[in-house]
Structures are given as C-alpha cells and as structure tokens.
Amino acid sequence: MVREPLGEEAAAELSRMFKALADPIRLRLLSLIASHEGGEACVCDLIGPFDVSQPTISHHLKVLREAGLVGSERRGTWVYYWVLPEALAKLSALLEIPAASAKALA
Amino acid sequence: MVREPLGEEAAAELSRMFKALADPIRLRLLSLIASHEGGEACVCDLIGPFDVSQPTISHHLKVLREAGLVGSERRGTWVYYWVLPEALAKLSALLEIPAASAKALA
DNA sequence: GACTTGTTTCGATGTTTGTCGATACAGTCG
DNA sequence: CGACTGTATCGACAAACATCGAAACAAGTC
Numbered sequence: 001m002v003r004e005p006l007g008e009e010a011a012a013e014l015s016r017m018f019k020a021l022a023d024p025i026r027l028r029l030l031s032l033i034a035s036h037e038g039g040e041a042c043v044c045d046l047i048g049p050f051d052v053s054q055p056t057i058s059h060h061l062k063v064l065r066e067a068g069l070v071g072s073e074r075r076g077t078w079v080y081y082w083v084l085p086e087a088l089a090k091l092s093a094l095l096e097i098p099a100a101s102a103k104a105l106a
Numbered sequence: 107m108v109r110e111p112l113g114e115e116a117a118a119e120l121s122r123m124f125k126a127l128a129d130p131i132r133l134r135l136l137s138l139i140a141s142h143e144g145g146e147a148c149v150c151d152l153i154g155p156f157d158v159s160q161p162t163i164s165h166h167l168k169v170l171r172e173a174g175l176v177g178s179e180r181r182g183t184w185v186y187y188w189v190l191p192e193a194l195a196k197l198s199a200l201l202e203i204p205a206a207s208a209k210a211l212a
Numbered sequence: 213g214a215c216t217t218g219t220t221t222c223g224a225t226g227t228t229t230g231t232c233g234a235t236a237c238a239g240t241c242g
Numbered sequence: 243c244g245a246c247t248g249t250a251t252c253g254a255c256a257a258a259c260a261t262c263g264a265a266a267c268a269a270g271t272c
Contacts, residue, residue, distance in 0.1 A: 001137045002137075008130065008134070015129055018124050021121070021124040022124040023229090027120055028114070044249090055232070059231085074239085077247070077248060091201050092198045094198075095201070159261075161261085161262075164219060165221095
C-alpha cells in the first residue's frame with residue numbers, strides 16, 4: 001500500500017473484501033467462527049448470539065463466502081463454515097504501514 | 107479476533123473503520139497518501155488520478171478522516187492529509203489469524 | 213476591498229445494502 | 243413416503259451511500 005499507489009483493479013478487489021468486513025454482524029460472525037473450537041462452526045452455532053433472523057445470518061454468511069473470507073461445506077444435516085486464513089493475511093499485510101512512512105518520521 | 111468472540115461495541119467500532127476502507131477510491135486515496143513523499147499529500151495531489159469530481163474526493167477524505175484513518179491540517183492555501191499508522195496497525199493486528207486456529211491445523 | 217484558486221458543505225438523485233417474512237431446498241428419522 | 247429440522251433463496255421495503263452541480267468558505271494576490 002505504501003510502495004505502489006494501488007491500481008484500480010487491485011483496489012476494486014480489495015474493496016470487495018473490506019466491504020464484507022464492514023458490518024458489525026459479519027465481523028462478529030467471523031470472530032465466532034475463528035474462535036470456535038476446531039476452527040469451524042455450523043450455522044446453528046451462529047444464530048443464537050444475534051438478534052436478527054436466521055435468513056439474515058445466512059445472507060451475511062453468503063457475503064463472507066463470496067468475498068473469499070470463509071469456506072463452507074455441508075456435512076449431513078449441518079453446514080459448517082471456517083475462516084480462510086490466506087485471505088485475512090492478505091488484508092492484514094496490506095495494512096501494515098512501515099513506521100518509516102509515517103508522517104512524523106519522514 | 108480468534109481469542110475473544112468480539113463484543114458488540116468493539117465490532118461496531120471496527121466495522122466503522124472497515125467501512126471506510128470498503129471503497130476502491132478510498133483505498134487508492136489512502137495508498138496515494140501513504141506512498142506520497144513525506145507521508146502526506148495535499149488534496150490537489152489527490153484529484154488528478156481519479157475520474158470523479160473534486161467534491162466527491164473531498165467527501166471520501168472526510169469519511170477517512172471521521173473513521174480515524176487519516177489526519178488533516180490546513181497550511182496556508184492547501185489542506186494536507188496523512189495516514190494515522192496506529193489505526194491501520196489495529197486493523198492489521200485484528201486480521202492476523204494464528205495458523206493454529208486455521209481449520210486444517212486444528 | 214475585489215478577484216482568484218483551493219477546499220468543503222449542501223441538496224438532490226439513483227443505487228446498494230440490511231432486514232424481514234414466506235417459501236423452497238436438503239437431509240434425517242419415523 | 244411423510245414429517246421434521248436446518249439452511250438457503252426470494253421478493254419487498256426502508257435506510258444508507260456514492261455521486262453530482264451549485265454554492266459557501268478560506269487564504270492569498272492585486
């Protein structure tokens with residue numbers, strides 16, 4: 001982010017991922033999934049903690065899935081979700097601003 | 107994010123910051139500012155690269171400012187913007203998922 | 213003070229997003 | 243097969259957002 005001025009296409013793709021994170025419910029969902037034992041959680045684990053309806057949770061999970069932040073799979077009756085660490089790592093790396101480029105140290 | 111299931115208030119605050127990043131123009135603005143020499147840039151430097159009107163750029167800068175991602179100051183005729191590294195570092199740290207919590211390694 | 217340039221705010225408009233209830237689909241168990 | 247549980251999709255609606263042009267504001271110059 002500091003070295004390259006970030007081309008239009010790259011910015012468009014990254015903004016899609018950040019957009020998926022730009023909702024408190026989706027952030028909490030992601031956190032619930034990541035902190036769940038085994039690194040995965042079924043939808044039934046994810047509905048209780050929220051005040052919104054089940055279809056709404058399902059919608060948010062779809063947004064996370066289409067953004068490439070989580071994977072999912074049906075196993076029998078339940079659908080399980082897990083975090084895709086590479087995607088988060090990509091965003092995390094982007095936001096690491098070398099101290100040398102901060103204004104105060106320039 | 108992995109250890110704590112991320113409380114409602116924390117999620118709300120973080121989602122506000124991610125929302126500011128959830129737009130390709132704002133990502134490119136941030137990148138332009140961060141990569142500009144001296145770590146800061148005046149608005150006049152930030153208009154050229156985009157196809158949108160100048161008020162729209164000003165609006166996006168306001169969003170970044172209110173999200174606490176950049177600081178700004180008027181110096182004579184021009185207004186300068188710079189990145190606030192602590193804010194980005196906070197988000198970056200949040201997205202660092204320890205490998206141990208990935209599904210495959212659980 | 214009047215003019216000019218750089219920047220922000222305002223009001224309006226079309227689009228996107230979050231949410232819901234109703235419904236459809238998938239799998240399990242009698 | 244039929245009933246039941248878990249999950250996803252659909253259609254609708256209200257709220258939020260990106261964008262623009264016009265207008266206001268700020269600082270410098272004549």
